[in-house]
Amino acid sequence: MPQQVRGVVALAEGEPVTVETIIVPEPGPGEAVVAIQACGVCHTDLHYRDGGINDEFPFLLGHEAAGIVESIGDGVADLAPGDYVVLNWRAVCGACRACRRGKPQYCFDTCNAEQAMTLEDGTVLSPALGIGAFAEKTLVAAGQCTKVNPEAPAQVAGLLGCGVMAGLGAAVNTGQVGRGDSLAVIGCGGVGDAAIAGAKLAGAITIIAVDTDPRKLTWAEEFGATHTCNARETDPVEFIRSVTDGYGADVVVDAVGRPETYRQAFFARDLAGTVVLIGVPTPDLMAPEIPLIEYFGRGGALKSSWYGDCLPSRDFPTCIDLYLQGRLPLDKFVTETIALDQIESAFDKMRAGEVLRSVVLLDPARS
Known part of the structure; x- marks a missing residue:
């Protein structure tokens, strides 16, 4: 009935x-x-x-x-x-x-x-x-x-x-963050904070939160971020490198899904590091212009995360x-x-x- x-x-x-x-x-x-x-x-x-x-x-x-x-x-x-x-x-x-x-x-x-x-x-x-x-x-x-x-x-x-599963899974399943790794998350809403929580669970040592809203950066710290960067005040790529011995993070999660944040994620990772796109782009957005030699020279992996x-x-x-x-x-x-x-x-x-x-x-x- x-x-x-x-x-x-x-x-x-x-x-x-x-x-x-x-x-x-x-x-x-x-x-x-x-x-x-x-x-x-x-x-x-x-x-x-x-x-x-x-x-x-x-x-x-x-x-x-x-x-x-x-x-x-x-x-x-x-x-x-x-x-x-x-x-x-x-x-x-x-x-x-x-x-x-x-x-x-x-x-x-x-x-x-x-x-x-x-x-x-x-x-x-x-x-x-x-x-x-x-x-x-x-x-x-x-x-x-x-x-x-x-x-x-x-x-x-x-x-x-x-x-929560989308963010946590982006870090743990897609990015495969592990013990001793470094992770940076660009965009610290619910999905980004879930990636931070997942990285903490997985044993990441350095967890960097990037956002333009101080309130969100405070929330990110509650989930396990060890460093925070207000992207309105500080270049996030340079900041991420500065707290990872100049190398960049092992895994960078783009939880925003815009060309400018994806470019930041690309250049903020270590050589052979991983970029994970979890932020959903709108259909009109195009990938950022990055010289092809940068893809070759940096190695690593560029991944999209489906439902974590x-x-x-x-x-x-x-x-x-x-x-x-x-x-x-x-x-x-x-x-x-x-x-x-x-x-x-x-x-x-x-x-x-x-x-x-x-x-x-x-x-x-x-x-």
Whole structure:
């Protein structure tokens, strides 16, 4: 029997989001309905609202979520009603060329629910990243549900669904930061700070935070930055070299995704060092002009990080365990908790750099 729930919808490009009645169908084969307990407000949701992803309006926003499996469809073997899960948007298929090569973290054919959620008048909704979790309940592919320890509050567990995992994974999985290494992060919002937290976990000795906002640099120190650089006042390339014996960092993460920050990352790394791009560029931006000899002469690697190159079934439970052990401060990412009808205000605060994460609470008992 289909259910009616409240959800946050972007009806048209650039218009304020609204809380609408959403029709959630019964789960079909390979699907699950999840009662959402908490969902983080991510920049990607704003990109959807502003038409920066595609034009498949209306969108059911929200994707950084945790909740309880309410029901499952036929053929779902490893999930049951009552399971506590973090939702992911890269549910691996197990059959594409990446999966067959034993690299499911790069799955090229990830799974989403086959059925559509709709508005009351039957208008089909496009769920953000195949999830649509700014809603009391949502329909997803069963593979998008990753079981984690239920002792972790939903408002922190859900953050692994996007921003925290993207940043932490960029440092640890993509950049492969290790013991004794140096890391520089350009752009210290939630994703950049997650890269800093990941580097600290991995044993990096020198962790450099670069931003133009003093408030964000203070936050970065709380996550483990050993040095900070205000790029409005100091050349970040020269600063990074100055605190790495003149060589540059072993790994530099660009969490902004602009030509000028990518150029800084390129020249701020050590010879044979690694640049990791995790900030999402807009389609109009072009790569910076860098002499080809610089690519050859510096060696190393230039990488882009997809979702922190994570494997949710492996990485989400591990990160939750690290949080419960007091080693991964997920709670520090939560600046405020809000209701469904406060998302436009959260977008404004995010643009102004006033928050790391606003988190929508749909079940306050799980906060």
